[in-house]
Amino acid sequence: MKRKFLAVLLLLGLLGTVLCGCGGGSADKTPEGGQTSGSNEPAAQPAETRANEITVGIAQDLDESLDPHVAVAAGTKEVMFNVFEGLVKPTPDGDLIPAVASAFTSDAATYTFTLREGVKFHNGDPVEMGDVIYSIDRNRLPGESGAEPLIPALAAIQSMEAEGDTLTITLDQPNNEFLSYLTLAILPEDYDGQDTAPVGTGPFKFVSRAAQDNIVLERFEDYWGQGAYLDKVTFKIIENSDSILMSLQSGAVDLFAHLTSTQAAQLGDEFNIEEGTMNLVQAMYLNHAEKPFDDVRVRQALCYAIDRQQILDLAFDGYGSLIGSSMYPAFGKYFDDSLTNYYTYDVEKAKSLLADAGYPDGFSMTITVPSNYQPHIDTAQVIVEQLKEVGVTAEIQLVEWGSWLSDVYAGRQYQATVVGVDASTMTARALLERFSSTAGNNFINYNDSEYDAFFQEAVSAADDAAQTAAYKQAEANLTKNAANVYIQDLADLVAVRKGLEGVRFYPIYVLDLSGIRYTALSRRDVVI
Amino acid sequence: MLMVSFLTFAAFSLISGDAAIAALGTSATPERLAALRAELGLDRPLLVRYGKWLLGFFTGDLGVSISYQQPVGELLAPKIRLTLWLSLVSFLLITAVSIPLGVLTAGRRRFEGTRTALNQLGMAVPPFFTGMLLSWVFGVGLKWFAPGQFPDAKEDFAGAAVYLLFAAAALSIPRIAMTVRMLRSTVQEELGKDYVRTAIARGNDRGQVLRRHVLKNALPPVVTFLAQTMAEIVAGSIVVEQVFVIPGLGRMLVSSIGGRDYPVVQAIVVILALWVVLAGTAADLINQRMDPRLRLGGAA
Numbered sequence: 105m106k107r108k109f110l111a112v113l114l115l116l117g118l119l120g121t122v123l124c125g126c127g128g129g130s131a132d133k134t135p136e137g138g139q140t141s142g143s144n145e146p147a148a149q150p151a152e153t154r155a156n157e158i159t160v161g162i163a164q165d166l167d168e169s170l171d172p173h174v175a176v177a178a179g180t181k182e183v184m185f186n187v188f189e190g191l192v193k194p195t196p197d198g199d200l201i202p203a204v205a206s207a208f209t210s211d212a213a214t215y216t217f218t219l220r221e222g223v224k225f226h227n228g229d230p231v232e233m234g235d236v237i238y239s240i241d242r243n244r245l246p247g248e249s250g251a252e253p254l255i256p257a258l259a260a261i262q263s264m265e266a267e268g269d270t271l272t273i274t275l276d277q278p279n280n281e282f283l284s285y286l287t288l289a290i291l292p293e294d295y296d297g298q299d300t301a302p303v304g305t306g307p308f309k310f311v312s313r314a315a316q317d318n319i320v321l322e323r324f325e326d327y328w329g330q331g332a333y334l335d336k337v338t339f340k341i342i343e344n345s346d347s348i349l350m351s352l353q354s355g356a357v358d359l360f361a362h363l364t365s366t367q368a369a370q371l372g373d374e375f376n377i378e379e380g381t382m383n384l385v386q387a388m389y390l391n392h393a394e395k396p397f398d399d400v401r402v403r404q405a406l407c408y409a410i411d412r413q414q415i416l417d418l419a420f421d422g423y424g425s426l427i428g429s430s431m432y433p434a435f436g437k438y439f440d441d442s443l444t445n446y447y448t449y450d451v452e453k454a455k456s457l458l459a460d461a462g463y464p465d466g467f468s469m470t471i472t473v474p475s476n477y478q479p480h481i482d483t484a485q486v487i488v489e490q491l492k493e494v495g496v497t498a499e500i501q502l503v504e505w506g507s508w509l510s511d512v513y514a515g516r517q518y519q520a521t522v523v524g525v526d527a528s529t530m531t532a533r534a535l536l537e538r539f540s541s542t543a544g545n546n547f548i549n550y551n552d553s554e555y556d557a558f559f560q561e562a563v564s565a566a567d568d569a570a571q572t573a574a575y576k577q578a579e580a581n582l583t584k585n586a587a588n589v590y591i592q593d594l595a596d597l598v599a600v601r602k603g604l605e606g607v608r609f610y611p612i613y614v615l616d617l618s619g620i621r622y623t624a625l626s627r628r629d630v631v632i
Numbered sequence: 633m634l635m636v637s638f639l640t641f642a643a644f645s646l647i648s649g650d651a652a653i654a655a656l657g658t659s660a661t662p663e664r665l666a667a668l669r670a671e672l673g674l675d676r677p678l679l680v681r682y683g684k685w686l687l688g689f690f691t692g693d694l695g696v697s698i699s700y701q702q703p704v705g706e707l708l709a710p711k712i713r714l715t716l717w718l719s720l721v722s723f724l725l726i727t728a729v730s731i732p733l734g735v736l737t738a739g740r741r742r743f744e745g746t747r748t749a750l751n752q753l754g755m756a757v758p759p760f761f762t763g764m765l766l767s768w769v770f771g772v773g774l775k776w777f778a779p780g781q782f783p784d785a786k787e788d789f790a791g792a793a794v795y796l797l798f799a800a801a802a803l804s805i806p807r808i809a810m811t812v813r814m815l816r817s818t819v820q821e822e823l824g825k826d827y828v829r830t831a832i833a834r835g836n837d838r839g840q841v842l843r844r845h846v847l848k849n850a851l852p853p854v855v856t857f858l859a860q861t862m863a864e865i866v867a868g869s870i871v872v873e874q875v876f877v878i879p880g881l882g883r884m885l886v887s888s889i890g891g892r893d894y895p896v897v898q899a900i901v902v903i904l905a906l907w908v909v910l911a912g913t914a915a916d917l918i919n920q921r922m923d924p925r926l927r928l929g930g931a932a
Contacts, residue, residue, distance in 0.1 A: 169701060247667065252661070252664060316884050344875055347767070350767050350768065356779065356781035476890075506647075506892055510649035511648050544662065544663075
């Protein structure tokens with residue numbers, strides 16, 4: 105009897121200890137953004153002591169290494185864009201401006217960079233040439249145990265020579281896109297904590313992260329350039345779409361990007377909705393190794409059978425920009441608008457093409473869609489209905505993201521899939537390389553010698569004009585062969601609380617915090 | 633618990649996609665996948681990997697999270713704490729509301745229909761929906777708490793308590809309804825028994841009879857049920873944590889499964905299994921305390 109009583113007491117004691125957190129780990133620094141007192145006031149109410157900080161909501165955690173050379177998820181790179189910089193960095197217009205380098209010149213196959221004076225890492229150490237070479241080599245050389253380099257394109261570097269504060273990089277042949285790769289982050293050579301406590305040179309420095317909860321960034325006081333306006337930004341992770349809405353309305357969150365049109369419509373007067381583009385190529389990707397998608401007539405029939413404008417109207421409230429190939433408008437000179445409406449909505453033409461190909465009564469197919477991307481699910485549902493008109497019975501198969509990656513993307517076990525593909529670097533090559541027949545990420549199994557020729561021509565082109573023309577021909581090839589049913593570049597709807605301004609859209613998937621600030625009127629209340 | 637941990641481990645081999653491809657995402661190439669798998673030890677046979685994990689577990693080493701590169705214990709400690717608090721508050725809420733409610737309404741015929749209907753409603757409405765409703769009405773509408781901004785308990789204990797209360801309410805309502813129904817039926821059953829009639833005939837106060845005798849007999853099945861509920865709550869908290877944006881164990885479990893973060897999933901599953909076992913044991917102990925017949929080895 106006594107022993108049992110003691111056991112219960114012990115149990116209760118243990119419970120109490122865990123609950124009070126004594127002796128437990130304290131990996132949990134969860135500062136809140138936007139409020140200085142309590143939790144009942146929404147942030148929008150101007151209080152005398154409102155802090156110069158905001159809370160940004162994101163729908164997915166950065167559940168991977170924060171090391172910028174290693175991180176692969178678009179969501180991670182989107183946030184950490186504010187923490188790291190390369191020798192050059194992108195502008196909202198898609199140009200590259202000097203960052204860690206103060207100036208650069210390029211002459212065919214030779215690039216010369218001048219290291220900027222006074223650039224500091226977030227840990228206080230000055231940036232030196234050794235750090236630059238270390239950062240480039242880390243991406244250029246094969247990893248330990250022979251793993252392939254992180255940025256294979258850097259194999260084009262023939263030699264790197266440093267003299268004082270000048271770095272000269274010589275390529276083995278001229279390459280107009282090479283500069284884009286030098287947006288790779290410059291990291292301190294002697295620091296190995298990047299996975300969990302990253303250190304860079306950007307306008308914001310990393311402070312802390314609590315898994316599945318938040319990430320905190322703070323203004324870097326010693327930034328070399330014009331620093332950020334905000335003192336602190338807290339990224340809050342909210343997966344549930346209704347909770348996203350409520351967090352915005354309650355004042356918990358001040359900014360949320362990539363909203364659906366439904367969510368944006370439900371937000372009231374407290375918010376401005378900024379519209380940019382997601383910079384994705386959304387398409388129904390077809391597996392060319394599967395019948396009947398190996399027949400160009402069938403693929404073209406699908407292109408004629410799908411009314412893309414209707415998809416935009418039904419699933420996205422009209423938002424989005426139509427595309428006709430693997431390229432989106434934000435890429436400027438590489439985008440060929442004449443391809444956008446190459447395939448008009450024509451049910452009769454679709455039926456006759458199918459009949460030619462031997463499917464007068466249509467056929468059935470499966471569209472595999474990742475279950476965590478509602479836009480693609482919605483798109484697929486509209487497609488299913490549209491395909492019925494031409495006799496094609498499509499069935500949607502929802503799979504979890506991990507399964508999609510392993511079965512569809514890596515394993516190529518699918519017939520069709522609806523997904524959005526992004527450009528990992530701001531180069532046309534990033535969007536078009538995967539369709540060359542030998543590419544490792546050619547998940548649609550595209551095999552066209554004419555395409556390969558165009559792509560090779562572009563990659564080894566001597567000047568910008570020739571390169572752009574060759575890339576455009578590659579794009580046209582994709583359209584004419586109906587490699588996939590290209591749909592749109594989705595609109596990026598960003599809810600911004602009134603009183604905040606400075607959101608800038610880039611042609612890549614990033615969230616630039618450095619320009620965001622409270623407007624002059626609302627700033628009057630800020631305590632400096 | 634050995635079975636549970638092994639089954640979880642084995643389950644991961646059955647589903648498509650592993651930690652390597654989850655980590656590499658769309659930048660995966662066959663070479664990179666192979667290299668990462670070797671690094672993570674995923675190319676070793678299942679039993680070897682399981683054995684390694686088991687060994688680590690018994691020496692207190694839960695491993696390192698593949699996704700977050702943090703020791704699993706450190707990663708989960710604050711989340712366990714939070715989910716435990718949520719479960720406790722829910723449990724107290726369920727007990728505090730359903731026992732009086734169940735006892736008081738037992739044997740009363742008035743408004744039987746309405747009461748049954750309400751009860752059914754309570755059981756049927758999912759916590760997800762109730763949670764959203766509560767957030768909407770009390771959070772966005774009345775501003776009693778700010779959905780999405782769970783305060784740090786160290787800085788604002790009252791705020792955190794209120795927030796948890798609402799989350800707990802969403803979680804508890806279906807279970808309150810179930811407990812009430814169960815309690816009513818057991819109490820009613822007891823009330824019909826001879827000893828009750830005898831006691832009342834003898835002149836004992838009805839309330840006293842209820843408390844001293846009936847409750848003691850009616851409670852054991854309810855206590856067992858509550859223990860099961862306690863175990864269940866932790867599972868139900870997954871959904872409530874997502875709706876109320878609380879960084880608890882449930883959300884961590886879901887995201888870790890999706891991200892194939894084996895060490896974290898293993899640890900959480902073992903913790904949950906432990907929790908179920910403890911809840912069951914506690915229930916047994918309480919029941920034995922109340923009813924000598926249930927004690928092993930006869931009455932004390």
